[in-house]
Each structure stands twice: as C-alpha cells, then as structure tokens.
Amino acid sequence: MENNKEQRKWLDDFGLDHPLVIAGPCSAETEEQVLKIAHQLKDTDATVLRAGIWKPRTRPGNFEGVGALGLKWLKKAKEETGMLTTTEVANAHHVDLALENDVDILWIGARTTVSPFIVQDIADALKGTDKTVLVKNPVNPDLSLWLGAVERFHTADIKNLGVIHRGFSAYEKTKYRNNPEWQIAIELQNKFPDLPLILDPSHIAGRRDIIFDLCQTALDLNYDGLMVETHHTPDDAWSDAAQQITPATLVQIMKDLKIRKEVS
Ligand code: PEP
Ligand code: MN
Incomplete structure (x- = not known):
C-alpha cells in the first residue's frame, strides 16, 4: 500500500480539528442514555459520538449490545446535536444496516481485525461507498x-481510512488491561x-485513572486523535464500567493536555 x-482527507472533509476527539459510551444501552451523553458532549472538543451496538464479548453471558435498534438512537443523537456518529x-x-442508517464512520473491532475472511467480507460490502x-x-x-x-480496505478502494491503537492482550497481568506496545x-x-x-486509551487502561497519561503520550507521539469511552454515570455502565469517564472529566482532560500545534 503506497502512502497516500x-x-x-476525511479529517478535512468532515471539518475535524486536531486532535480529533471521538467520545461516547462503550455500549448504547437505551435511547435516553445515548441522547443524554450526546447532549453532554455536544459543546466539548468531542466531534464524533461513539457507541457500540453490536458488542463482541470475549465470554458469553455478558451484554452483547442492543443491536440494530441502537442505530436509530445514534441517528437521533446526530440530528439533535450535529455530532458525527x-x-x-x-x-x-x-x-x-449502518449504511442504511447514515452512520458516518465505521470502526473494525480488535476481535474482527484478526479474521481476514471477515475483514474481506466487510471490505467487499463497503466497495463503492x-x-x-x-x-x-x-x-x-x-x-x-x-x-x-488496512490493506484489504485499501484494495477494496476505501479511500477514507484510519487506525485505532487500543492495546494488545498478554497473558501476564500488568497495570494495563491491554499493553500499549507503543x-x-x-x-x-x-x-x-x-x-x-x-x-x-480506554481499552488500553481498563481503568479511569491512567486515561490522561495515555492521551498525553499519544499527543506527544503526534497521534491524530483520541477515542475515549464516556458515560454520564460510568459506574452503572452495562459494559466496561471501570474505564469510562464522564463528559465533564473528558472536558478537564482536554483542558489539561498539552497539544502539539504543528500538524504535518
Ligand atoms: C469497544 O470499542 O467498545 C470495543 C469492544 O473495543 P475493542 O474491539 O478494542 O475491544
Ligand atoms: Mn468498550
């Protein structure tokens, strides 16, 4: 894949600032929850609202997402706040389903990236969009x-691409849920x-107290953006409760971060 x-270009096309900030809950839980969080994020640095509606859980028996119903909630959140989704x-x-419901940006989860056949199916489904x-x-x-x-999407002519660093699993316990392996x-x-x-930083940390430091390291390394799990009542979240922060905490973090101005 050549550099390109x-x-x-999508960063400019969407009018996104540096750093790009994507925030929102690990999982969409209810319509009220999605809208509440979206409204709390509306006037912050977060310009893209995230919410998982299909949740690939490592072990069965946990909440696996609300499914397609959640797409309507994301659409409503977009209409009410103007955030991208x-x-x-x-x-x-x-x-x-995501294309039918105007989701702006799609992400491929860590458990999907490991599976070339599924990645190829997804890339084929996106061809021509x-x-x-x-x-x-x-x-x-x-x-x-x-x-x-990434190459499978590039080869399928998906021109607007990016990558998310969410850390890597290891057998040994460390202070991270997933080691950053910068x-x-x-x-x-x-x-x-x-x-x-x-x-x-959320899936690397697995806990809220080191989110700031991870964000600062990324900005020091000239990353383009941050995707931070954010919930109005994090302790009550239906998935990944320990790592989610409130929109107010996100605002504070963004205020405290030293952001490099020069963007190459
Ligand atoms: C998530 O973003 O909530 C998620 C499930 O992420 P990952 O694929 O990184 O585990
Ligand atoms: Mn999560």
Missing part, C-alpha cells in the same frame, strides 16, 4: 495482521505516515 494523503461493524450485515473506516489493532501484538486488514503503533505510523492514527 487521500487517506486523511461511529459504531463498530463486525460483519457485512452490520455494514448494510465513500465511508470512513477506522481499523483497530488486532487483540494480539501482530503488526502484519493490523496492516493486512512501538507497534509507531512502526505502523512510520510505514504509513499519512494514515490517521487514533489512540483508544
């Missing part, structure tokens, strides 16, 4: 798998400097 400034798609059927696709790193620390997924993301950034790189 076209890949980052993004959700995870994990198969071609999800893509069709101008959707923006953000590819999370695979759960395991494998740069090739991450690059391979060098993997840096290697990707060196190979494809035009591909927008976004940090997801």
